[in-house]
Amino acid sequence: MDFKRLHISLFILFGIIAFGTLGYFYVEKMPLFDALYMTIITISTVGFSEIHPLSPRGRLVTMLVISASISIGAYSIGVIVRMFIEGELKKSFERRKMEKQIAGLKNHFIICGYGRIGRIICQELREDNIGFVVIEEDAAAIQQLEKEKYLCLQMDATTEEALLRAGIMSARGLVTAVRSDANNVFITLTAKGLRPDVFVLSRTSDVKNEDKLRRAGANRVVSPYFIGGRRMAQVLKRPTVVDFIDIATMGNKLGLVMDEAEIGPGSRLVGKDLIQSQLRKDFGVIIVAIKRPSGRMIYNPVSTQVLESGDVLVLLGKRGDIRRMDEVL
Numbered sequence: 001m002d003f004k005r006l007h008i009s010l011f012i013l014f015g016i017i018a019f020g021t022l023g024y025f026y027v028e029k030m031p032l033f034d035a036l037y038m039t040i041i042t043i044s045t046v047g048f049s050e051i052h053p054l055s056p057r058g059r060l061v062t063m064l065v066i067s068a069s070i071s072i073g074a075y076s077i078g079v080i081v082r083m084f085i086e087g088e089l090k091k092s093f094e095r096r097k098m099e100k101q102i103a104g105l106k107n108h109f110i111i112c113g114y115g116r117i118g119r120i121i122c123q124e125l126r127e128d129n130i131g132f133v134v135i136e137e138d139a140a141a142i143q144q145l146e147k148e149k150y151l152c153l154q155m156d157a158t159t160e161e162a163l164l165r166a167g168i169m170s171a172r173g174l175v176t177a178v179r180s181d182a183n184n185v186f187i188t189l190t191a192k193g194l195r196p197d198v199f200v201l202s203r204t205s206d207v208k209n210e211d212k213l214r215r216a217g218a219n220r221v222v223s224p225y226f227i228g229g230r231r232m233a234q235v236l237k238r239p240t241v242v243d244f245i246d247i248a249t250m251g252n253k254l255g256l257v258m259d260e261a262e263i264g265p266g267s268r269l270v271g272k273d274l275i276q277s278q279l280r281k282d283f284g285v286i287i288v289a290i291k292r293p294s295g296r297m298i299y300n301p302v303s304t305q306v307l308e309s310g311d312v313l314v315l316l317g318k319r320g321d322i323r324r325m326d327e328v329l
Helices: 004-025 034-043 058-103 114-127 140-149 162-163 180-193 209-217 223-238 241-251 279-282 319-328
Strands: 109-112 132-135 173-176 201-205 220-222 256-262 286-291 296-300 312-318
Touching: 004 034, 004 058, 034 058, 109 114, 114 132, 162 180, 173 180, 180 201, 180 209, 209 220, 220 223, 223 241, 256 319, 279 319, 312 319
Parallel strands: 109 132, 109 173, 173 201, 201 220
Antiparallel strands: 256 312, 286 296, 286 312
C-alpha cells in the first residue's frame, strides 16, 4: 500500500515539474531548458535568483509550483519515513520474537548450513514436528529460511557464540551440513568443546575425511555422494528392495513409516516377551529389530524375545499407530 502511495506522489511531482516548465515557457517566454531550470530551483527552494524579473502571471506560476511541491514533498517524505520505520520495526520485532523462541527450545536439533542437504533435513524434521534451529551466514539462504518460517540465526556456525545462542547446552543434537569439510570439523570441535556429550552428525564431501571428523568428536559421519552412489547401484540390482525401503522410510501415500521407540523404565512392557506385549495385535506394527542399551542389535527378533527397560524398538507401521504406541512405551 505504501509503495502505491509513493508511486502516486512521484507521479504528481513529475506533473508539477511539467506544469512549472510549461508555465514559464508560455507565460514568461523562457527557453524550454531555462523554464525547466527555473522550475527545479523553485521546487528545491535553494534561493537562487530569478533568471529574469518575473511578471505578475509568472509569479503566480511560481507560487503555485512552490505550494504544490512543498505539499507533495512533505507527503512523499512522510511515506518514505513510514516505510522505513515500519519495515525496520517489523524486522526488529520478528528478530526478537525468533530469538525468544530459540531461547525457549529444549531437546531440539541445531542444523549448521542450509544448502541442499540442510534443506532436506529441515523438511524431514518439520514433517515430524521436531524442533530445530538453523545457523546460516548467507543472506539469500536466510531469506528462504524466513520464508519457510524456520527458526534461524544469521551467524558463523564455527563460533561458540552462534552455538550458544542456538541453545547447544539444551539441544538434543547438532548437524554439521556446510559445504566445507574443514568447517564441519571446526564446528564439531567447537560443539564438543562446549558440551562433550552432545550428539553430532556430520556431513563429509570426501569419505577420506570421515576419520578426521570422528577424531574431532562426530558421533556419526555421512557422505551424501557415497550413499547416493550406492543407492543408484541398488536401484539397478534390487529395485524392489529399494521401493520397499522408500515406502518404509520416506513419505508415501500408504502412510507406512519405519520408526524407533524406546521402552521407558516404567513401561508395562518391561519383562514381557513380544507375544505378551501384544504390540502386533494392539497397534499393527512389525518389530524389525531391537537395540539393547549396551548397543547390541537383535535383528528379526523371535516372538519369545524378552523386552528390557532402555530397549529401542525398530518398527514398521502406520504413523498414527506408532505415535499411540509411544505413549504405552
